[in-house]
Amino acid sequence: MEGVEDILDQLYKKVLLGASLEDDVRGYIFYLNPDLSEQAGSLARSNVSGALDGVPSHHGPSSSDPTTLPEAWECAKGHFVMSRAREVKLLQLTVLDVMLSRVLSPETEPQAKEEYRELTEGLLQSAEVDSKLIWMLRNSDKLLSHMAAKCLSSLLYFQLRAKMTLSNPWITFCQKHLSESSESGEAVHCLWILTVVIKEIFKDTHCQQAEMLKQLLAPFDITFEVFYNSLFSQHFGNFQNPSNVVNSLVCFLELLELLTASRIHLKLHFKSQRMLFLKPHALDILAWPIPAFVKRKLVIVIKKCLLGKMGEDLCRGSVPALMSPDHLLDGDLLALADALLHAVRLGLWKDLSVPGKPSCFGGDVIQPGCRPRSGPDHVTLRAASLITVKSLEIKFQNCTSAAEMRVDLQKFMSQLLTFLRPHLQPTLQLHNQCEWLSRVFIEQDDDMLEAAKASLSIYLQLTRGQDDASRSLTQENEAWVHYTHRNGCNPHCIFLFLLKNIVFDSTVLLDFLISSETCFLEYFVKYLKLLQRDWGHFLAICKFFDAAKSRCGANTHRAAPSLVQDRSASHTAPRALASVGHRNACPQVSSAPNASSVPQSQVVMPKRAHTVPVRGPPSQTPLSLVDYESSEDSDEEATNPHLANYKRTSSRQEMSRATQGRPRTSRDQRERSRGSQPRPLLPHQSTPPLCAAGEVVPNGAVCEVGLFLRTVKCLKELQRAIERLQEKNLFPYNPAALLKLLKGVRAKCNKV
Template sequence: MKISLLQQMYKDVLAGIPLARESHHYSSLINLCLEQPPEGDEPCHQKLLPSTAGGIESHQDTDMSDVVPATDELSTSFANMSPSFCPREVMLLQLTLIKMMVAKAESQEIELHVRQKYCEIFALLLKEAKIDSKLIHLLGCDDRLLSHMASQSLASLVYFQLKEEDALNVPWLSFSLNTLLGFPGNARVAACLWTLAAVLKETLKDALVPGAGLLRKLLVPLDAVLEGFYNAILLHQFDSHHYTSPYSEATNNLISFIDLLEALLASRTELELPLRCQRILFLKVSYVLNIISSSIPYIIKKKLILLLKKCVLYKSREDAKSGSLFLQTPSLCEDMLALSNAVLQVVNLTWLNQIPLSGKSSYFGSSEAPPGRDSQGGSDQTVLRALSLVVLKALEFKIHNSATQAEIKGDFESSMSQLLMFWRSHGKPSPQSQTVVHHCEWLSLVFMEQDDDMWEAAKALLLIYLKFDRLQCDAADNPSQKEEESWEFLVHAGTALCTRFVLSSHRTEKSKAA
């Protein structure tokens, strides 16, 4: 038997050609051989490669000598393979095959009998070869590529088992619980978080399967643990001294968790009553706000700010189809109000001034501009727009849920004054524009380069104006002249003229650029 059998299997799977030999043959062929078999959940800090002398373990209880080559034969084939095909590449090919076969098994374009063959192979890999435990063990490998490929293959298998068998993979669930509960002592936190996020994303993008049942089966066992981990990584165990480098393990863990929070945010619309882990970012957003103003790498600040922007612009996929008002959901109303109150509270305490915005752009992993192109000066306009929208949308929602003029005046005046100071510090004046004369002009300068953000900012201000107008109509029939003048000035300064100026100025700037 030659290594060419593994290569031929890859070609057949890639082309969708039926696998002619017994399923046991193929399960043995792609079964991982680790130098140290997985025992418990202890992390591995060494390279785990197929041993050319130790053979490939089959982990099979039945006698299979009549359907697959003996272990010695497989060992010899790996030992005698071409020097250009090293043991590490063999394992990478096996991991690639596992992920490919899962994708093919889920594809309706592949013939049914071919997909059934893949399912038989997966059943053998999971029940006899204990491939899930081996993949979990491989997550702790120092070889980053092997660890990443193992994480991808594990996520594919966990979702496949969840979808086909309506069962959550027990070794993976145990590993996830132990890893999250063991933070910060466990060294495989980032891999655990990334794998969970990948399974969650697979569940969301599968349009052929109802997502609610799978999501509950996936998240309910992890719900309380995820909330505890949120508290631990963002509050109890957070120390900015651990995040001095953007390449540190602590930074990697936090970035992986932010990606998971984004997936949890996208998943909450699938459930009529969202779980606690899907709401935790809204209900305890103060932890995130504190981290943004701390001395952590800029990449973490930016990811968290963009995540907050997604929260305040949150719309469900159902709303996009039906046009219904997403805020009719009681839990989402409660969550948005909690987030808005927390954001406006820190904004009124000069929180915005504590956030330095980097002026450097990223060019495919580098902060240096390519030859012939000047590096962008000034502040990061993407983050500037995101922070501005977070404040404006929080203000819109808070005012929408306020019942009295006094509440609105206090929130609006305080928040807008802080936002204007923030814009003066970081706004990038247009080359065609003169000195800013009216406050309304800042909206055009900040949001001019992004149409979607411009529309959201204008819409927020318009809705605030309508709320002002309704309250004014509901006020006393004969207000004093001073009160009326004060109210008209407040309405003008913050809303009506602002919105009209934004739209007209935006069209003017676009025509000049053209």
């Protein structure tokens, strides 16, 4: 036994360093054969028996003592032998796993890599190591079982990379256990190993990913569908082993995401890739008595599917910009959206519990000594909210009846707001429920802007047939304003709450425009186009905000400093920012847009450095950007989500290429800048003279120094910052079309 361990230890050190195997390569097959541990165990048993029998001991009787207990003595020797055999097995598996990683590593020297490859192929052919690893998966020793699964996943990936035939014992093993039982431990191992192999394929951009993944998934296409039906089509109480069911759910949900990601990124087409879209049985588990983190994982997977972000953490690079439209995927997304909305109609969010526990590693159980954090699981709240709004957007893009869309909007948004209201403290005010979006997504920029963009798209669909030129404050339009408030989808309210969250800081908007981490560019362009067409509506909303504050007796020059102080003293700055919309609100305020208002004479702006890229290749020509002013592009984007995604992806790729090597404002810098000390209060005279206080606008509304001028000032500062960067060739893409829209808004302001 000692000789075997010494040889394995020497081999491990060589492989760990990537050194060449100086001795006969074939000779190491004997020492890496898993059967060796059994043979060595038998040899050790005889050696231990000969060495210990008849030797007196201070801890027990000798073999010549008449009081010796043969059963106890044999048991002690057996435990010793088993322990040594286990160590040999673990050492064998460790050497094999490291050797496979060296074979696949580009840093390994060619000679050593060839020797490792020869040794691995010898283990597969003569020792049948794949069959023995499969057998070890059933070991009751969890460490041995896990190491066997890890080695088997590396071995399968090696076969795919080497273009070898996939292990037949493995295919048979998976097909058998995935088809027979969805709660067995063997099924969990199969799912885990497949997931690991697919992840390795996605990570390796130098291999033929599509061909490798096709070879891996082809034998299991029907098997996955059988397993899916078995797992999700029965009630949780019918399972005999709930703990294994939870493990199967976690592994299979991750596998579902990878299958869908391969459909988008690698253009593969398998029936199993459409299971989640066409057979929404998985939604039923949200009502099962299972841990909350499993439900959270399902909601997040659905969110990624609807947003087209499957596998975003694994796939190196974006979706191909010139990929052909996938009309089949469009239909599948619509089917998933309809299924989700149908489940919401039946009370899906009523059954979803959002416990007030923090998200913990490996589950939601709070460990001893940890203090539970108050408040709901905001990850689940954000995901549930976003998939509801996104499903409505997808459905409305395929709906032609405005009356039907209005009924659906009121029905589903009321259920969503009812679901959110108990978890938002303080609760939403009745006079303006559009604040829900900023309150829910305040800690997640990308999800917040996705939700805002989806809400804006819904609004554009609802108003598609209206005459934009005649949108004045008529009685019909006032009723429409009330309708959008009640359902929390007024685009102007949502944009103003967004500006309030960033304290009207134009540099934050500039950071969003430069960064490729969010869809802000696409959202902002669509909103600016709407703003020019819907100008009277925007003025009414600004007046409505100021009226709500005046009715509550709010005074901005008293409330704003306390807000900044709260932000500097609190560790949760986004929560403090979220409160700006409701802290001065009053539930008794009338929602009439023509309510009286009091001039807002003073405002507070945060002290913030204008952080922009400081250098860049002067000879680089600014990249082109589509002409967002074109009404034809607007209509096409509104009815074709994939064209919008294509434009967003293209612009992100352009920004990513253009900003390489240039510093930019990070989220951490933005949060630190938000927490800076405030500037002195701006007097009334310092407001830009875009609109005189008390001036009467053409439609009869009174333009006052308040939210309107703060918004205009922010957009004006943003326009100037973009122009300065464009002059110095520091903006990552050509902003001519964006500046054209901002100038159009400014021209509207000058006419007020």
